[in-house]
Amino acid sequence: MEALMQQYRTYLVKDRKLSSNTLESYQRDLQQFFAYLGEQGVPHPSDASQTTLIGYCLSMEHKGRAPSTIARNVASLRCFYHYLLQQQMIRQNPAEQLESPRSQKRLPSILSFDEVEKLLHQPSGKGFKAYRDKAMLELLYATGIRVSELISLHLKDVDLSLGFVRCCQERSRERIIPLGSKAIESVRRYLEKYRPHSDQTLLFLNVQGKPLTRQGFWKIVKSYAVKAGIDKPITPHTLRHSFATHLLQNGADLQAVQEMMGHSDISTTQVYAQMIHSRIKDVYNKAHPRA
Incomplete structure (x- = not known):
């Protein structure tokens, strides 16, 4: 077995060119699999059947292993048995039809309506910074665009008379958002009174009249969140997630939200609907006397 593992390691390094971390993970997964085979009385990996491999995956599930861990083990087994097939050590690949578990998408963190209101009211006073920050926060929550899209907007992309913003990231089609x-x-x-005169055509600029950075913008947001007393973790997508969830809570059409968010797959947008259903269920379980 040691000779086989050494040959397999050489294959992973030279032919598959796996990183050292992935290589160690694959080998650790296989050692655990070999231990399972020993418990089941299977003398050699080449003697394992598809039923044996399914049983191993079920045993990991019963032990409470995370879906991502089981999925990685499945990938390890597929790679290993593909190698055995190449080396003609087996006639059929028992891992060929092995399915990975679907990992649940982590629900994003969002702000409540009241928290959004508090955040949007934080930029105060007169001057460029207060009015620019107010405009950025209002625009971000009004459209749900990404931070990278916000700081890339040009003056020509915003039509205030018709009330829309044109957004177009690289590798994605143009979106028109009200x-x-x-x-x-x-x-x-902000535009009429406080935007500095500059050769830059970008909509939002820093105090030096230069382009904003993504990191700089989120430092601004985090500082306002602290002032608003919001103790939730703020991420670059918090207002974007809140935009989508609040629209759906108020009866917006899922496909319309998908269009505004720029999601290529509607399943990505459905995560927000899942959040709403999950919260409704929590409210029911807490409030109904016979829940």
Whole structure:
């Protein structure tokens, strides 16, 4: 067995060119699998059947292993048995039809309506920074665009008279997203009174009249979240997630939200609907006397 593992390791390094971390994971997975074979009285990996491999996956599930861990083990077994087939050590690959468990998508963190209101009211006072930050936050929550898309917007991309923003990232098609009155008002005030004169055509600039960075913007958001007393973790997508969830909570059509978010697959948008259903169920379980 040791000779086989050494030959297999050489194959992973030279032919598959796996990273050292992946290599160690694959080998660790196989050692655990070999231990299982010994418990089942299977003398050699080449003697394992598809039923044996399914039994191994079920045993991991019964031990409470995470779906991602089981999926990695399945990948390890597929690679290993593909190698055995190449070396003509087996006639049929028992891992060929082995299915990986579907890992559950982690539900994103969002802000409540009240938390969003508190956050949007934080930029205060007169001057460039307060009005720029107010305009950025209002626009981000009004459209659900990505932070990278927000800081890449040009003056020509925003039509305040018709009330829409044009958004087009690389490798994705153009999206036209409507603007609400609050966002229109904030952006107009910023443009008319406080945007610095600059050769830059970008909509939002820093205090030096240069492009904003993604990191710089989220430092701004985090500082306002602290001022608003919001103790939830703020990520680059928090307002984007909140935008989608709040729209669906208020009866928006799922496909319309998908279009505005720029999701190529509607299953990505359905995560937000799943969040709403999950919370409704929690409310029911807590409030219904016979739940």
